[in-house]
Amino acid sequence: MNPIDLRVYLVTDTALCGARGVSDTVRAAVAGGVTVVQLRDHAESTRALCRLAESLREVLAGTGVPLIIDDRLDVALAVGADGVHVGQSDMDPRTVRRLVGPDLVIGHSVSTPQEARAVADLPEGSVDYLGIGPFRATPTKPNAAAPLGASGIADVVATTSLPTVAIGGIKQVDVRHVLATGVGGVAVVSAICAADDPQRAAAELRASVEGPA
Amino acid sequence: MNPIDLRVYLVTDTALCGARGVSDTVRAAVAGGVTVVQLRDHAESTRALCRLAESLREVLAGTGVPLIIDDRLDVALAVGADGVHVGQSDMDPRTVRRLVGPDLVIGHSVSTPQEARAVADLPEGSVDYLGIGPFRATPTKPNAAAPLGASGIADVVATTSLPTVAIGGIKQVDVRHVLATGVGGVAVVSAICAADDPQRAAAELRASVEGPA
Numbered sequence: 001m002n003p004i005d006l007r008v009y010l011v012t013d014t015a016l017c018g019a020r021g022v023s024d025t026v027r028a029a030v031a032g033g034v035t036v037v038q039l040r041d042h043a044e045s046t047r048a049l050c051r052l053a054e055s056l057r058e059v060l061a062g063t064g065v066p067l068i069i070d071d072r073l074d075v076a077l078a079v080g081a082d083g084v085h086v087g088q089s090d091m092d093p094r095t096v097r098r099l100v101g102p103d104l105v106i107g108h109s110v111s112t113p114q115e116a117r118a119v120a121d122l123p124e125g126s127v128d129y130l131g132i133g134p135f136r137a138t139p140t141k142p143n144a145a146a147p148l149g150a151s152g153i154a155d156v157v158a159t160t161s162l163p164t165v166a167i168g169g170i171k172q173v174d175v176r177h178v179l180a181t182g183v184g185g186v187a188v189v190s191a192i193c194a195a196d197d198p199q200r201a202a203a204e205l206r207a208s209v210e211g212p213a
Numbered sequence: 214m215n216p217i218d219l220r221v222y223l224v225t226d227t228a229l230c231g232a233r234g235v236s237d238t239v240r241a242a243v244a245g246g247v248t249v250v251q252l253r254d255h256a257e258s259t260r261a262l263c264r265l266a267e268s269l270r271e272v273l274a275g276t277g278v279p280l281i282i283d284d285r286l287d288v289a290l291a292v293g294a295d296g297v298h299v300g301q302s303d304m305d306p307r308t309v310r311r312l313v314g315p316d317l318v319i320g321h322s323v324s325t326p327q328e329a330r331a332v333a334d335l336p337e338g339s340v341d342y343l344g345i346g347p348f349r350a351t352p353t354k355p356n357a358a359a360p361l362g363a364s365g366i367a368d369v370v371a372t373t374s375l376p377t378v379a380i381g382g383i384k385q386v387d388v389r390h391v392l393a394t395g396v397g398g399v400a401v402v403s404a405i406c407a408a409d410d411p412q413r414a415a416a417e418l419r420a421s422v423e424g425p426a
Binding site for chain 2: 045047048071073078086088090092
């Protein structure tokens with residue numbers, strides 16, 4: 001089990017980051033308190049994706065915030081990222097583990113208790129954490145499963161002993177409600193990438209996750 | 214240097230294979246005499262691509278025809294393919310070599326003498342062969358470089374000591390003309406994938422490559 005602090009998990013969206021760019025958005029978000037960064041970009045060529053991943057690795061160097069690459073273990077290995085996140089239509093986690101070795105973090109997306117139980121049937125240590133969602137429908141992932149809401153997320157959390165993070169249209173005002181499902185953190189795309197001030201947005205999410213003093 | 218028989222090199226196109234499917238097209242093409250198969254598909258999810266690569270590995274098992282995966286070394290490693298082919302916008306060949314080890318074949322696309330010379334500057338053994346093209350403009354690769362024709366291909370061949378294969382809209386009637394540039398083989402997409410009878414198309418290409426008796 002590779003430990004990972006899932007409390008405030010940023011998933012990048014290159015288009016939403018806009019003119020500010022992905023690297024500067026990530027730098028601001030880390031200053032604000034995100035605990036993980038996942039690079040997600042399905043539009044770029046492999047060479048451009050490697051270049052972007054490399055620049056995020058530099059932004060994150062020394063911060064203690066891990067860099068996770070969505071889908072592409074080739075890119076994760078090429079740039080020395082900390083982990084890979086695979087969804088239901090990506091490479092199966094057992095094959096990913098065989099190829100990346102024991103030390104990289106592997107995250108896996110699930111939307112149902114069945115999918116979470118299937119992870120429990122994999123060899124011990126195949127998957128380090130589960131992303132559960134979508135909490136609500138979101139334009140950043142048009143082919144996602146139907147929205148689960150808090151009760152649907154709670155149903156999935158109840159079936160797993162792995163660390164979990166909820167994803168899908170989560171806003172700062174949702175955080176306490178989402179955490180009440182038992183998940184270990186909230187993953188966001190728009191709430192930070194599309195924010196006027198990504199550092200402030202990250203700081204507000206972080207404060208909400210840490211809860212009332 | 215990993216040896217590879219480049220004489221008749223099939224690059225798959227899932228859409229052009231149509232209802233016949235990629236696996237059956239490849240099976241027919243191998244029966245006709247292709248010497249290499251490259252799986253190229255940028256539309257599928259990673260999971261679907263792995264499944265397709267796995268099925269081609271099964272089709273090719275025992276035939277002696279190697280399976281090369283375009284762009285995606287993750288997929289190549291996952292299914293135990295024989296090699297990876299990377300273009301100018303894919304991962305750089307030196308990084309690919311570091312990740313896949315010495316035994317996988319690495320092919321690299323070049324369109325100019327400059328790009329071919331850049332390969333010569335890489336560490337010995339980074340690249341096993343060069344794909345040179347496009348011979349002519351082709352709808353299967355809309356973002357390709359300007360057509361080279363036979364004289365442009367000959368200019369690139371002259372700058373390299375690596376094995377070479379020409380690509381880009383090559384038809385059976387072009388084969389002798391293309392081979393006169395000094396390349397070791399012809400790579401085709403449409404000439405086999407879009408043929409009414411892919412086995413016969415492959416056999417005719419093979420006969421043309423072997424030349425007049």
